[in-house]
Amino acid sequence: MDKKAMFEYFTREAHEKGVFTGTWLYAQDGEIVSKGAIGFRDSGDMFPMQEDSIFYLASIAKQFTAAGIMLLMRKGLLSLDDEITKFFPEIPYKSVTVRHLLTHTGGLPDYMGWVIETAKAENRIPGNDVIVRFLAESGEAPEFAPGERYEYSNTGYCLLAQIVEKISGVPFEDFMKKNVFDPAGLTSTFVGHPYKDGATIANGVCGMIRGESGFLNAEDTGWKDYITLLDGGAGCGYVYSNITDLFKWDKALSENIVLSAAEQKLMSTPATLNNGEPVDNDEGGSYGFGWGIINDEKLGLILSHSGGWAGFNTWFERFINANRVLVLLNCRETDDVRGLDSFETGMRDIARDKEPAPVTCIEDLAGKDTDKSRWASFCGRYEHPEDGGFAIDKVYLKAGDLFAKAIDDEGDEMEFRLYPIGNNKFGRKGGLIELTFGEDSVTYLEKIHKKL
Secondary structure, three states: OOHHHHHHHHHHHHHHOOOOOEEEEEEEOOEEEEEEEEOEOOOOOOOEOOOOOEEEOHHHHHHHHHHHHHHHHHOOOOOOOOEHHHHOOOOOOOOOEHHHHHOOOOOOOOOHHHHHHHHHHHOOOOOOOHHHHHHHHOOOOOOOOOOOOOOOOHHHHHHHHHHHHHHHOOOHHHHHHHHHHOOOOOOOOEEOOHHHHOOOOOOEOOOEEEEOOEEEEHHHOOOHHHHHHOOOOOOOOOEEEOHHHHHHHHHHHHOOOOOOHHHHHHHOOOOEOOOOOEOOOOOOOEEOOOOEEEEEOOOEEEEEEEEEEOOEEEEEEEEOOOOEEEEEEEOEOOOOHHHHHHHHHHHHHHHOOOOOOOOOOHHHHHOOOOOOOOHHHHOEEEOOOOOOOOEEEEEEEEOOEEEEEEEOOOOOEEEEEEEEEEOOEEEEOOEEEEEEEEOOEEEEOOEEEEEO
């Protein structure tokens, strides 16, 4: 397999289908096999994407936060079993440890809504210390008892950053630069707050959201409050970098420059719950400290992390035993989740020496000469539990196309077009769910729902 040609063909195909705009890098045995940039880094298509363009990494940042914690532990300044109340006695959540925060098993409530409302009330963008205020003042109940289950928690990683800052006595941004980024030779990586600090990121990439007439910068959409009012945060995200520095980071880890082999082994050990069961990260693997963990039969240990935020979609994957690394940095939202999933799966397949399936969007499956003669019989209201999570409430025709009204996991109504993808089978752009219609019923998520 000519991986260089395959990566370049695949990214070009994905860009032409509107599911990838950004940069990529794949290296094997310490040598770059393929890298590149495609598209534009702004919504007006004025500034071409470059290989050194700076992206918001989103949750890829969690591995850096975890590294900071490991460095403090090395110095004996904290223990993984220290409870968070040791550092912040005002926090009322008991028995939550540093280990729980690192592995998303602490059960702390989500901070975003409370912090956004506080920022509006105080007419300012608060710093990351607001996370302690949230936990001390909000009065929100924990999601579950510490260690009882895995539930991804940005709150926990924001608090980890605040623990680093309190113990070290220096701003989290400065600690990470001096102790993690600089030793690893990362010259374009930093913890940044462009909205809070009023700073412009040179060669920075905009997160872009699809609007009715084209792409918009995310801060001009419904994402505005999340992007601007939460910009003082740290730990869960707020790291900026590019493919070149992430390649350097992989090399620094491989050579034990920042973290020792023993520390990295601890970070890549699957977490366990109170019942002794390993954590399931809902992506076919487990979770350690800032890393998703998979053990592949052929390639051995694989560590990875994704990131998603306001148009950005990022992926960083390290093949520890096979000595490979894959980086995907994407900056434009796609309304076709199936297409994006097929692109990312294909890129990961190439890295695993597999022939990828083509980038496939829902229009590729739907076809043009579809028999619509039975569509009217699919229309109507369908039964669903009132508190059963995602549910199809109604199916109807509109302008000759089939649509559904659904209720999402948060109880909000949503409407979407249904695309035919097989015999009586339909999908939607915004997700991977498939609906199969039978006699007065519809099946999805492995359950049959009768027509009312």
